[in-house]
Amino acid sequence: MRRSYKFLLRPAVGQQGALVAMLADHCDLYNAALQERRDAWRHSSKTTVRYGDQSARLKGVRAVVPEQARWSFSSQQATLRRLNKAFEAFFRRVKSGDTPGYPRFRSRARFDTVEFPKDGDGCRWDSTPRDGATRVRLQGVGHVRVHQHRPVRGRVKTVSVKRQGRKWFVVLSCDDVPPELAKNRTKKHRQAVRRVAKLHAKIRRQRLDHAHKTANFVVRDADVIAHERLDIANMTRRPKRRPGEDGTFEPNGAAAKAGLNRAILDAGWGVFLAVLTAEAECAGRRLIAVDPRNTSRTCPLCGHVSAQNRDGEGFKCTACGLIEHADTVGALNTAIRAGLALCAAT
DSSP states (O other): OOEEEEEEEEOOHHHHHHHHHHHHHHHHHHHHHHHHHHHHHHHTTSOOOOHHHHHHTHHHHHHHOHHHHTSOHHHHHHHHHHHHHHHHHHHHHHHHTSOOOOOOOOOTTTOOEEEESSTTSSEEEEEEEETTEEEEEETTTEEEEEEOOSOOOSEEEEEEEEEETTEEEEEEEEESOOOOOOOOOOHHHHHHHHHHHHHHHHHHHHHHHHHHHHHHHHHHHOSEEEEEOOOHHHHTOOOOOEEOTTSSEEOOOHHHHHHHHHHHHHHTHHHHHHHHHHHHHHHTOEEEEEOOTTTTTBOTTTOOBOGGGEETTEEEOTTTOOEEEHHHHHHHHHHHHHHHHHHHHO
C-alpha cells in the first residue's frame, strides 16, 4: 500500500533563502522548457519537442547556467516531466473534443513544489533524530529540521518540498506501508458514533421522504414538468486560490462559499431531481430540463435580458417596468423555454 506523509519544515534563515531560490530556478526551467516547445511548434514547421529531447539537453543547460547546476539533476528532470504531463493532458483534451487549455507559464508565486523522484538522489530522509529533531537533506539547501508528528511507515520512494503561504512542508510518498490496525475506542466514543449515525440516518430518511412526496404532488398535477438543468458539482466547487505577490494568498471568499455549498448539498437538489425523474417516467409524464442561464435576469414579458433587472430577491425590468419576485420570474422563464422545446420537438 502507498501512503503520503506531510510534515512541517523548520528551515533556518539561510536555508529558507535557499528554498526560495530552488523554487525560483525550477520555475525558470519550467518556463524556459515551455517556451522552447512553443517556439519549435510555431517556427519549425510544427516540430514537437518531447521530454526526452529536453532531458538530454539538461546537462548542457547546467553547464551554461551556474544557478541551475547547484540543484539536483533528478529534481530538474521531474520538473520537465511535470511540463510533459501538462502537454499530454492538453493533447488528450484536444483529441477528445474538450476545451484544451494550453499549458501556461508559471509565475514564481504560483510555482510552489519541487519533487525528488528517488530518496537518496538529491535528497535524503533521515529518520534518526539528532538533537531531538528529524532532518531531511536537500541538495543545495542542507539538512533541514522537520517537525515529525507521527512515525513514517514503509519505504520512502519520493520526496517533495512544498511552499504554502509562508510555511514549508516536506511530503514523503512511501511504498509497502503496512495496514494499520483499528484503534481501540472507549465505550463513550462508541455510543457517540452510534448517536451521530442515527441522526444522519434520520435526516437521510426525512430528505428522501420529502423528495418522494413533493415529486408525487408535482406528477399528479402536471402532464409536462420543466426544471432548470443544474450542474450541482460546479455550483458547489471550491473557489480557486488567489496567489499574492509576496507568496501568500489573497482572500477568495472560501468561508462564505463553504457555507453556501453546505446549504445547497443539504437541500438535496440532486436527490429530488433523481426521484422526480423516476416518478415522472413511471407516470408517463414529460420531464424537460432547460438551460438555466439568465432565467432570473430575463423579463418574461418583453424578453429583455440584463443584470440590472435583479435587485437581490426582487425583479424589475429596466425596459418595460415589470415588477415581480425573482423566483417567480425564473419559474416563468423556465416554463417558456420548456414550451419552446416542446414546439421544436413537434
